[in-house]
Amino acid sequence: CFFSSANRVLHTRKDFHRRLGASFNHENTHPEPIIARLVGLIPDQDQAIAALKQRGFTNVLVLDNPEALSDDASVGESIFDYRWSPAAGMLQLSSPPSLETLTPSATHPSPPRWVPLVQEQENVLVKNGWSFLDPDENEALSPFDVDAANEEGSYKPKWGEAQSGASSSLQLSSLGFSLGPMTADQVNEAASLHSDDISREVLLDGKTDPSGRKQTANGYQFSVAISGMASGVFCCAIGDLPLFTTADLSVTTASSDWLSFVCPIREDHVLLIQPEPDSMDRRVEVVCAKSKCHLGHFFGKSEGYCINASALKFIPSDISTDCSSTPPGMAPIISHLAFEKCIDPSIPSDRLLLDSMKRQTQCQTIVLGGGCFWHIEYALRKLPGVVQTRAGYAGGSTTHPTYEQVCQGDSGHAETVRLDFDPRVLELELLIDCFLALHNPTKVRALGKHAPETGQYRSCVFVLSEDDHHMMDVIQAALQRCRSQLGRELSTEFRIVGDFWEAEDRHQRHDERRRKEEPNQAGLGTLSLEDWLALFGKRPDSVIGSPEAREEAVAAMRFMI
Known part of the structure; x- marks a missing residue:
């Protein structure tokens, strides 16, 4: 769900545009070997190696285990570490040098901070879902653009603020689901049950699903057309609060690399977190109203909700579904009579939620x-x-x-x-x-x-x-x-x-x-x-x-x- 605001500040673009993907030639000025090292999980290693060599690196090493990272450069070698940024869809230089050290010298070559796996600016935009921004075609995409739209390294979690022993009075949503805040221990305990590292990083650290990975935390894949999707309810992977239904999916979901929704089941089931006044990232964050965990971003009524699939669980509404797998928090805590009075049968998502509740009730x-x-x-x-x-x-x-x-x-x-x-x-x-x-x-x-x-x-x-x-x-x-x-x-x-x-x-x-x-x-x-x-x-x-x-x-x- 990596989108950025179309009106973000770009006044320093020209100071940076040469940094992104700019090849540096070592044949004359840098006789010593220049080595790139891929650290951690890389979705397409072959493409990453090819992209780095195309930028002028003499060799590319692959280090699958980040804990084994060490400075093992031989005399006369320069090694630069790159990690995969799922949000940017690019390789990012670890511990980027300051602007002063970006100027190449005879002894210290300056590597690119960001290396896209595809060539040409238009391809980079399309691959990462940024093409709607319509940037100036005369200017290359810059690391400033990426930094302005992606500040995940300084993400401030919203979850875990509830205190143990606080008042246990129920906080109910308009549909009768509990919005009672979860403590940090409860969130961490629920997160530990997920075997997928991506889900935990998205929910807890505000990370973003890799481009095109539309798989929920419980293993359902949504890389098909909406007409081919099973109907059901999406709930938060931590806390199990129902958030969206398949009836809320946007028509752009099939062509997008992330799940897109027109609206949530109810507005009080999600919270919209406005960006800090001094933040370069002007996106509006979406978090679960119960767990306060990160879900994705909201881009206004025209673009809707761009949500990470790994932050959700999907519960099919098929009557044959095994009810024992239904998460506890997905059940309303009010009586069925009261729940039905909260439902508007004229709304497709309400009908779907009601049918799912009836079929899943134990x-x-x-x-x-x-x-x-x-x-x-x-x-x-x-x-x-x-x-x-x-x-x-x-x-x-x-x-x-x-x-x-x-x-x-x-x-x-x-x-x-x-x-x-x-x-x-x-x-x-x-x-x-x-x-x-x-x-x-x-x-x-x-x-x-x-x-x-x-x-x-x-x-x-x-x-x-x-x-x-x-x-x-x-x-x-x-x-x-x-x-x-x-x-x-x-x-x-x-x-x-x-x-x-x-x-x-x-x-x-x-x-x-x-x-x-x-x-x-x-x-x-x-x-x-x-x-x-x-x-x-x-x-x-x-x-x-x-x-x-x-x-x-x-x-x-x-x-x-």
């Missing part, structure tokens, strides 16, 4: 009871990762029970809430801990509506399928941990039930309707784990209701949300 279901289901449902719906809820009856013997029958006390049913949740966002263990903090599960001698195993307000955890052994083990461990920490026996009933009977419509989302709350109001109705506990954690000595345990649980969850 839901688990559990039935919880701990009092009046009006209040239990209201509280649980505000947890991040809850997809949907239904109030109902479970645990008894009466089929198709009514509210009146349950209140009579002889149906055996408890007032419960069936909860569908996304374990990528809300781990089952944390969900059970929150549930146990929501009420007092130690009323082992309670009578009436709270009586263990019979009361309609009793504490209970029900599983609908006996095949999910992992869920059973996690719940059992969570209950045991709570029992050990409180030092008291629990009254919570835990077993498999065959049926869940939905309650009458008047009981569904009762408290929300009484409070006249809409799912897309009040921060989309979703709270951070810490804020949720502060509002709904009734017992100070609950498993994660205590300050110490609460801080530990929040820290474990913060990376996902």
Whole structure:
């Protein structure tokens, strides 16, 4: 995505234009051998060697391992090191000499600072995607032009500014995705999972993909026409925030050496960083709104967003895609009902995102009871990762029970809430801990509506399928941990039930309707784990209701949300 601003300063171009690719003749003035050494990864070594020899070097050495770099010049030899600059698409002289030393002398020949692999200015411009600048055809491309457009060596990262232990209140986007800032440790940990050095350098150091390399961090290649591309969603390779869809791709993507987008999924999913007043680089940087990692540059509405493919993950919308590979951060942390209310079906990218979310959603279901289901449902719906809820009856013997029958006390049913949740966002263990903090599960001698195993307000955890052994083990461990920490026996009933009977419509989302709350109001109705506990954690000595345990649980969850 190496573009530069068309109005950048070029007043010193004539002072520099002879430097770029200018051959220096050593036959008469420099009898000693002049050697170029290629250091590090070079995309086309043969072309690079040929370009350097054409500039007057007597020999070209290749050093694949930069750590082995040493000054091994023999007497009478001059060795100059060149590295490949992906952003410029040229070879760059390592540790460039000052302007004063650029004047050739009998003993110290002056090598070119920049060596393009192709000849002629027009070819250089086209290869690097700069041809739209339409520079003065009478002047050669200069190193000043490159320096003015590329200051990656002094790149100032925007990521890692969030502090550990900072407020965990949710920062939600207009689509209900978490924009909570990531700490430097979280960013570095996520970056370490990428085996591709290019992805890490782009995201963390502001580097640029090599020209023509349109491959995402998870291996998808986009070097074909848009009509031949699979549909799907692009999310940030660190933090997994959805950023673009294939419906947002610009028609210039197929002919460009980088991915080009007309617009992001939502403007608040990316941040536009304006250049410093004294910077020669006048480009507007694009970073992820969650991780603050580098993505590319924005060139106005006419040119759009030029984004490095290696900074993105691609999630195909094909229904056959394995959902287990879907990144956690790509799941909205609000309910599906609230998410759908944020979607505009008339926008192609919105429809694509909604379809992808529906196909990629990984839901688990559990039935919880701990009092009046009006209040239990209201509280649980505000947890991040809850997809949907239904109030109902479970645990008894009466089929198709009514509210009146349950209140009579002889149906055996408890007032419960069936909860569908996304374990990528809300781990089952944390969900059970929150549930146990929501009420007092130690009323082992309670009578009436709270009586263990019979009361309609009793504490209970029900599983609908006996095949999910992992869920059973996690719940059992969570209950045991709570029992050990409180030092008291629990009254919570835990077993498999065959049926869940939905309650009458008047009981569904009762408290929300009484409070006249809409799912897309009040921060989309979703709270951070810490804020949720502060509002709904009734017992100070609950498993994660205590300050110490609460801080530990929040820290474990913060990376996902």
